[in-house]
Amino acid sequence: MPVPSAEFKKALKRLPDAEKEKLLLRAVRRDAELYETFVFELLPDVTTEQVYEQAADRIHELFNVAVTGRLLNRSLNKALGKAVKETARARRITKDKRLEIDLNLYALRLIFDNYTGQFDSPYAGFFTSTARLAARTTQLVLTSLHEDLWLEYKPELDDFLTQLHGRSKSRSLKFELPRELVLPD
Numbered sequence: 001m002p003v004p005s006a007e008f009k010k011a012l013k014r015l016p017d018a019e020k021e022k023l024l025l026r027a028v029r030r031d032a033e034l035y036e037t038f039v040f041e042l043l044p045d046v047t048t049e050q051v052y053e054q055a056a057d058r059i060h061e062l063f064n065v066a067v068t069g070r071l072l073n074r075s076l077n078k079a080l081g082k083a084v085k086e087t088a089r090a091r092r093i094t095k096d097k098r099l100e101i102d103l104n105l106y107a108l109r110l111i112f113d114n115y116t117g118q119f120d121s122p123y124a125g126f127f128t129s130t131a132r133l134a135a136r137t138t139q140l141v142l143t144s145l146h147e148d149l150w151l152e153y154k155p156e157l158d159d160f161l162t163q164l165h166g167r168s169k170s171r172s173l174k175f176e177l178p179r180e181l182v183l184p185d
Contacts, residue, residue, distance in 0.1 A: 024038075033089060033092065033093065036051075036093050037092070037093045040093050040094055048094050048096055048099055051090050051093060051094050051099065052090070052099055052102060052103065054090075055086050055087065055089070055090040055099075055103055056103065056106050058086050059083045059086055059087070059103065059106060059107050059110070060110065062079040062082050062083050062086070063076070063079050063083070063107075063110050063111075063114070063115075065079065066078065066079035072118060072121075073118050073121045073123045073125060073126045074123070074125065074126075076111075076115055076118055076126045077125045077126045077129050080107065080111070080126065080129045080130065080133065081129065083103075083107045084104075084107070084133065086103070087100055087103040087104055087107070088100070090103055091103075097140065097144035097145065098144075098145060098149070100140065100144075101137060101140050101141055101144070101145070101153065104133060104136070104137040104140070105137060105153070105156060105157075107133065108130070108133060108134060108137065108160050109156075111130055112159075112160060112163060116163070119167050119169065120167075124169050124172070127164075127167065127169045128169075128173060130164070131164050131170065131173055131175075131177050132175070134157070134160045134161055134164055134177070135175065135176075135177050135178060137157065138157050138161070138178050138181050141153045141157065141181060142181070150181065153181065154180075154181045157180075157181045158180045158181055161177065161178060161179060161180055161181070162179075162180070164177060165177065165179060
């Protein structure tokens, strides 16, 4: 991302309001994420909950589309990658780390409720991606949230991590998968 120079900022201040409005409208027409960010920041009736609902619907739809196809493991892996990107997009729009954690947990719930049978596939891609998401979500909870909120996420994350560790593929992961969300004393 380019950093606006001091000269650019001065030139922007000298522009009349009508010209600023034209530039802004042109920018949001070209960039959907910028438009959604401005909608979230400028309109009082757009809330974090609405952004969560929209992103959760997109993630749900990604996994519904992934169910079809001959190579289910590969399709699920692609859907999980797109779900992670959708989660990151929602976080960039709202700048809310808790929203990112909640959407990650939503994707993990979808996976563990519907697709754990694919963990036993000879292809390890989907299992590895799911394990990475669980590990990253665990790390996000510990680094991004206040200590009082950790207890809210602990049981669900511990359940996901326990299920992942129960699979034979967990021993062949090339990264360290935590056994549980460890809370400091």
